[in-house]
Amino acid sequence: MSTGLNIHIELLGPVRAWRDGQAVHLGPPKQRAVLGLLASRAGEVVGVEQIADAVWGADIPQTAANGVHTYVAGLRRVLEPSRSRRQTGEVLVSAVGGYSLQTDARAVDTALFTQMIGEARQLRGGGDVAGAVEAFEAALKLWRGEAFGGVPGPFAALERSRLQDLRLTAAEDHAACLLDAGRHTEAVGWLTQAIGEDPLRERLRGSLMISLYRSGRQAHALRVFRETCELLRDELGIDPSPELRELHRRILVSDPALGAAAAPPSRPAAVRPPVPATPPVQLPTMPSGFAGRDEELALLSRELLREDDGGEGAVRLAVVDGPPGVGKTAFALELAKRIGRSFPDGQLFVDLRGTDPASAPAGPADCLLFLLRSLGVEDARIPGDLAGRIAHYQSLVHARRLLIILDDARSADQVRPLLPRGASCVLVTSRVRLSGLVARDGAYRVPMRPLDPEVSAELLARLAGRERMRPDSPVTRRLAHLCGHLPLALRLAANAFATDPGHPPAELLERYVAEPSRLDRLAVADDASTSLRAALDVSFQALPDDAARMLRSLGAARRETITATFASAVTGAPRQHVQQQLTVLADNRLIEEAGPGEYRLNNLVALYARECAGRTSREKAS
Structure with a gap:
């Protein structure tokens, strides 16, 4: 049914909606959950009780029905902003006992994905292998x-699980089409990415073994089988299926019916050395409960995947900078998860240790090694x-599509020797604003700021347990503010609340109100990497003396x-000198630019600065 309105809803990722090509702000998570349910059953009437069950499950509050009506009203306001309260809606309509989302089937990406996969399978069944490959790839790119x-x-x-299974089944069929088309090497990249999402899926591993064998990499295909045996025994205590064992036997004896292995490349080993059995996937584990950043993720994904990359040999380069604890690395990993399929030759992660208190920053020679x-x-x-390693590295990666994360960079000079040429993509994270990479190397800059208050409260509730903390409660919102809306601080506080069920949240909150002990609580004993104070120590100690004095004074000014x-009045220094120091603090992401001539000081950074001021006063007194 056509509504006359251009509404598009995306469920294959963070739930989003677009109206006439413009993104719609969908509100809190439960409101997005209501939209996800109605969009999944577009054209059907879904009862209020069904919606409540879908959103709250077994923990349905007495006010659930009112909550459903409130969320529907909120969705109506953003999906049809010109509609008055007395007008009948065209998109989200009321029916007896429930609501219905009236939109074209192809306007919801899950329905579009299912339709496109069906079309791809029809093309393959009809013998159009090339058309099937294109159709499968177009469908998979919706994710x-x-x-x-x-x-x-x-x-x-439940939908997450169901759709993920559909996605991996489609990936299996897509790989089979690539093998039918003789595109064995290309299949390796797609299969490696899919196996990373579900390592226990034997059909994917069998297809990878065939694609490697037909690419002239028999030894690598056999290694994949050995790795599969070890994984299945370690994880499930079982052996591979008879079908996979038979495939292994046929590869082992070079069965002609399996397809002749291609001849090895004729290029010298010094130019194109052997590669691992499967492309490297080194990205560390994502922290639980990633939240927010939808706009930044969407914007940077489009920027890095655009067809016009600035000319042949121009690397796609982005710099993610922000203060300690703001979630730069988590953002980079979440982005890598979304765009990794476009870089099938591997995902590399290098810790540059730019702010590691226990060791010096990593040198380019060691990183290249x-x-x-x-x-x-x-x-x-x-x-x-160093020069030889740079040349060897550039020659090796020029023809490959790699995704490389350079984490915790200290300077542009530390990064530049590691930038490849060609079609690869590099994400750099840093606590300092690497303006040189933007000006000279064409990097796309993404400044990370603290989370929005609503997102912070939702993250706290999710990590601490909704039975303990509701995202809309004053206690949760107050705690989010005391944590400066910084993801690291929010995770530490949520963990403390979750592991202390014997005290009510309001009582636990009081422990964070007291300034002298707040930073002590935002830490894990004997783990400097999870201490906000330790992280701020490194950034503060790297400041020039004048900038450090400025930060102490601003913290004391509250x-x-x-x-x-204002800073000139507080410090008594000339305005021009003060402006220079404010710029230094902004470049080191210890204050944020809030507008023309204005800066904002995060409350946790301010608390740390007051601690430093107190220590300095005591040292002078002694």
Whole structure:
């Protein structure tokens, strides 16, 4: 049914909606959950009780029906903003006992995905293998991450599982089409990505073994079988299926019926050395409960995947900078999960240790050694000098599509020797604003700021347990504010609340109100990497003396919004000098630019600055 309105709803990733090509702000997670349910059953009437069951599950509150009506009203306001309260809606309509979303089937990406997969299978059944490959790839590109991302409730959980299984089945069929088309090498990249999502799926591993064998990599195909045996025994205590064992036997004896293995490349090993059996996938585990950043993720995904990459040999480069604890690495990993399929030759992760208190920043020579080893180069072939390693690295990666995360960079000079040429993509995270990479190397900059208050409260409730903390409660919102809306602080506080069920949340909150002990509580004993104070220590100690004095003075002044005039009055320094120091603090992401001539000081950074001021005063007194 056509509504006359251009509404498009996306469920294959974070739940989003578009009206006339413009993104719609869908409100809190439960409101997005209601939209996800109605969109999944577009054209059907869904009862209020069904909606409540889908959103709350077994923990339905007495006010659930009112909550459903409130969420529907909120969705109506954003989907049809010109509609008055007395007008009948065209998109989200009321029916006896429930509501119905009236929109075209292809306007919801889950329905579109199912339709496109069906069309792809029809093309394959009709003998149009090339058309089937294109159709499968177009369908799989609809995915932007985990389906129903960030949406609570049992219905969303079930749909996530169901849709993921459909996605992997489609990936299996797509790989089979690539093999039918003789595109064996290309199939390796797609299969490696899919196996990373479900390592126990034997059909995917069998297809990978065939694609490797037909690409002239018999030994690598056999290695995949050995890895599969070990994984199945370790995880499930079983052996591979008879079908996979038979495939292994046929590869082992080079069965002609399996398809002749291609001849090995004729290029010299020094130019194209052997690569691992499967492309390297080194990305660390994502922290639980990633929240927010939808706009930044969508914007950067489009920027990095655009067809016009600035010319042949121009690397796609983005810099994600922000203060300690703001979630830069988690953002980069979430982005990598969304766009990784477009870079089938591997995903590399290098810790540059720019702010590691226990060690010096990683040098380019050591980083290149790590990268070359990761790409399958034997130590005997790796040059000993920096220039030689750079040249070898550039030659090796030029023809490949790699996704490389350079985490915790200290300076642009630390990063530049590691930038490849060609079609690869590099994500750099840093606590400092690497303006040189933007100006000279064409990097796309994404500044990370604290989370929105609503997102912070939702993250706290999700991690601490909704039976303990509701996202709309004053206690939750107050705690989110005391944590400066920084993801690291929010996770630490949520963990403390979840592990102390014997005290009511309001009583636990009081422990964070007291300034002297708040930073003590936002830490884990004997783990400097999870201490907000330790993270701020590193950034503070890297400041020039004048900038450090400025930060101490601003913290003592207890004012969130700062101008050069105010800072000059506080410090007694000339305005021009004050402006220079404010710029230094902004470049080191210890204050945020809030507008022309205005800066904002996060309350946790301000608390830390007051601690530093107190220590300095005591040292002078002694």
